[in-house]
Amino acid sequence: MTATATTAAPAVPEATSAHRRPWGRYALRAASLLAALGLWQVLTGLDVRLWVHFDQLPTVAEVGREFGQRIGDGLYWQDLADSLRRILTGFALAAVLGVATGIGIARSTVAADILGPVLEVLRPIPAIALVPVAILLFPSNEQGIVFITFAAAFFPVLVSTRHAVGALTPVWEEAVLTMGGGRWRVLAQVVLPGALPGILGGLSVGIGVSWICVISAEMISGEYGVGYRTWQDYTIVDYPGVLVGMATIGVLGWITSAAVEFAGRRVTRWLPRTDRRASR
Amino acid sequence: MSSPAVEGTTVTAPERAVEAPPGLGLRLDGAELGRPGAPVLEALDLDVAPGELLTVVGPSGCGKSTLLRTLAGLLPPLGGSVTEDGRPITRPDADRALVFQEDALLPWRSLRSNVELPLAIRGTERARRRRTAEEWLARVGLGGRENRLPHRVSGGQRQRVQLARALAGSPRAVLMDEPFGALDAQTRAGMQQLLVDVLRDTRATVVFVTHDVDEAVFLGDRLALLGTSRGPVCLLDVPRPRDRAAHNEPETAALRREILESLGPLGS
Numbered sequence: 001m002t003a004t005a006t007t008a009a010p011a012v013p014e015a016t017s018a019h020r021r022p023w024g025r026y027a028l029r030a031a032s033l034l035a036a037l038g039l040w041q042v043l044t045g046l047d048v049r050l051w052v053h054f055d056q057l058p059t060v061a062e063v064g065r066e067f068g069q070r071i072g073d074g075l076y077w078q079d080l081a082d083s084l085r086r087i088l089t090g091f092a093l094a095a096v097l098g099v100a101t102g103i104g105i106a107r108s109t110v111a112a113d114i115l116g117p118v119l120e121v122l123r124p125i126p127a128i129a130l131v132p133v134a135i136l137l138f139p140s141n142e143q144g145i146v147f148i149t150f151a152a153a154f155f156p157v158l159v160s161t162r163h164a165v166g167a168l169t170p171v172w173e174e175a176v177l178t179m180g181g182g183r184w185r186v187l188a189q190v191v192l193p194g195a196l197p198g199i200l201g202g203l204s205v206g207i208g209v210s211w212i213c214v215i216s217a218e219m220i221s222g223e224y225g226v227g228y229r230t231w232q233d234y235t236i237v238d239y240p241g242v243l244v245g246m247a248t249i250g251v252l253g254w255i256t257s258a259a260v261e262f263a264g265r266r267v268t269r270w271l272p273r274t275d276r277r278a279s280r
Numbered sequence: 281m282s283s284p285a286v287e288g289t290t291v292t293a294p295e296r297a298v299e300a301p302p303g304l305g306l307r308l309d310g311a312e313l314g315r316p317g318a319p320v321l322e323a324l325d326l327d328v329a330p331g332e333l334l335t336v337v338g339p340s341g342c343g344k345s346t347l348l349r350t351l352a353g354l355l356p357p358l359g360g361s362v363t364e365d366g367r368p369i370t371r372p373d374a375d376r377a378l379v380f381q382e383d384a385l386l387p388w389r390s391l392r393s394n395v396e397l398p399l400a401i402r403g404t405e406r407a408r409r410r411r412t413a414e415e416w417l418a419r420v421g422l423g424g425r426e427n428r429l430p431h432r433v434s435g436g437q438r439q440r441v442q443l444a445r446a447l448a449g450s451p452r453a454v455l456m457d458e459p460f461g462a463l464d465a466q467t468r469a470g471m472q473q474l475l476v477d478v479l480r481d482t483r484a485t486v487v488f489v490t491h492d493v494d495e496a497v498f499l500g501d502r503l504a505l506l507g508t509s510r511g512p513v514c515l516l517d518v519p520r521p522r523d524r525a526a527h528n529e530p531e532t533a534a535l536r537r538e539i540l541e542s543l544g545p546l547g548s
Contacts, residue, residue: 169383174354175385178378179374179377179398180402180449181401189386189397190386194388270429
C-alpha cells in the first residue's frame with residue numbers, strides 16, 4: 001500500500017487501486033501546500049500592508065522555529081493527546097448513539113414520536129452554546145468537553161442515518177423477511193449495511209464539527225489541550241505559539257477526517273464505482 | 281373451480297425428491313387482497329395443490345403481485361381466508377420463498393454469501409451452508425464466480441443467483457414474481473429450462489406470475505387467469521406441461537388462443 005508520501009501530504013490511499021494513483025497527484029498536492037506556505041512567508045517577511053496587515057503576523061520561519069522548540073517539550077504532546085482523547089471519545093459516542101437513534105426514529109413511529117420533538121428542539125442549538133449547561137451538569141470540565149464534542153457530532157450522524165434508513169430499497173428487507181429472518185436479522189443484515197454509505201456522510205461531517213467544538217470548548221473551559229494552549233498563547237501575546245496551535249489543529253483535523261473517509265471506503269467497497277476514482 | 285391437475289409433477293419427481301420437504305397446499309377462500317382501503321382482488325377462491333406449478337397471468341394491475349405478496353405473508357388479506365396446509369398465513373416464513381423481478385440480492389454480499397443467507401437464518405452451521413451455497417451456484421451455472429459482488433455480474437446471472445438463494449433454503453413453496461421479466465428472450469428461454477431442471481429435484485409448490493403467455497403455458501401444470509371478463513380467477517389445465525415439443529400441438533395452440541382472447545382486445 002501507500003502511506004509513504006511526504007510529511008506535508010498525509011496519504012489518503014484509494015481503497016480500490018492504490019497502485020494506480022499517479023505520483024504526479026501527490027506531487028501536486030504537496031506543491032499546493034508549499035505554495036500556500038511560500039505566499040504566507042513572502043507576505044509576512046516583506047511586512048506587506050495592503051489594507052490587511054501582514055506585518056503583525058509571524059512568518060513561517062518564526063512559526064517553524066517555535067514548532068521545533070515545542071515538539072521537544074512534553075507539554076505539546078500532552079496537549080495533543082488530551083485533545084485527541086476528548087474528540088475520539090465524544091465522536092465515538094456520537095457515532096454509536098447517533099446511528100442507533102437514527103435507525104430507531106426511522107423504523108419506529110413510537111420512537112419518532114417520543115424522541116423526535118425533543119431532538120428537533122435541541123438540534124438548532126450550537127453545541128458550543130451548551131458550555132454553560134455542561135459546566136452545570138458535569139462534575140469535571142473534562143466530561144463537559146467530551147459532552148460538547150459528542151453533541152456536535154451527534155446531530156449530523158443522526159440526521160444522515162435517518163435519511164439513509166428511510167431511503168432503503170424495501171425489496172432487500174422483504175427478501176430477508178421471506179427467508180424467515182426476524183427484526184434483528186433485518187437490522188443487522190439489511191438496515192445497517194444498506195444505510196452505511198449515507199451514514200458515512202454524517203460521520204464525515206460530524207468529525208469536522210467535533211474538532212470545531214472540542215477546540216472552542218477547550219478555549220473556554222479547558223485544562224490542557226490544543227485549544228486551551230492556543231488561547232493561553234494568545235493571552236500572553238505569543239503569536240508564533242498561537243499559529244503553531246492552529247497548524248496543529250489543522251493537521252490533526254485533516255488526519256482524522258482522512259481516517260474516517262478511508263475507513264468509510266473500506267466498508268463500502270461493494271458500492272458500484274464508475275467515475276468516483278476520477279473525482280477524488 | 282376446476283380440479284387440480286398434478287399428474288405431471290408426480291411423474292417427473294425423481295428419487296432424490298423423497299428427502300425434499302413436501303410442497304405446501306396454498307388456499308384462498310373468498311379472499312379480499314390489497315392495501316387497506318384499496319382492495320385489488322375481491323372474492324378470490326384459489327386452491328394450489330402441494331407440489332404443483334401454477335402460473336398466473338393477467339393484465340397489468342390485475343393484482344398478480346398482490347396475490348404473491350399475500351401468499352408470502354408480506355401483505356395481510358383484507359378479508360376471507362388465506363391458508364397454507366389449512367393454517368392461516370399471518371407472516372413471512374422461510375417455508376414460502378419469494379423470488380423478485382430484479383435486484384433483490386443484497387449488493388454488499390458476494391454471490392455465495394447471498395445464497396448462504398437463508399441457510400444462516402435457518403441455523404445451518406457454517407461449513408455446511410458454504411458447501412450448499414457453492415453447490416447451488418454451480419447448479420445454476422455460476423461455479424467459480426462465488427466471490428463476485430452482484431453488480432459485477434449480468435442481470436440474467438443475478439436472477440440465477442436469486443433462484444439459487446430461494447431454493448437453497450429448501451422452502452416448501454416458491455413464489456415467483458415475474459422473475460424473468462427483465463431478461464431478453466434468449467436468456468429467458470435458458471432460465472425457464474434451468475427452472476424446470478432445478479425444480480425436478482424439489483417437491484415445492486410453485487406459484488409463478490408472468491405477463492408472458494408462452495412462458496405461462498410452457499411452465500405451468502395449471503394456469504390461472506386473473507382479472508379477466510371470465511371472473512376473478514379462471515383456471516385452465518395445461519395439456520403437456522414443460523414440454524418444448526408441445527409448443528406447436530393443436531391443443532397447446534388452442535389454449536394459447538383462449539388465454540389471449542380472455543386477456544381482451546390488447547391480447548387478440
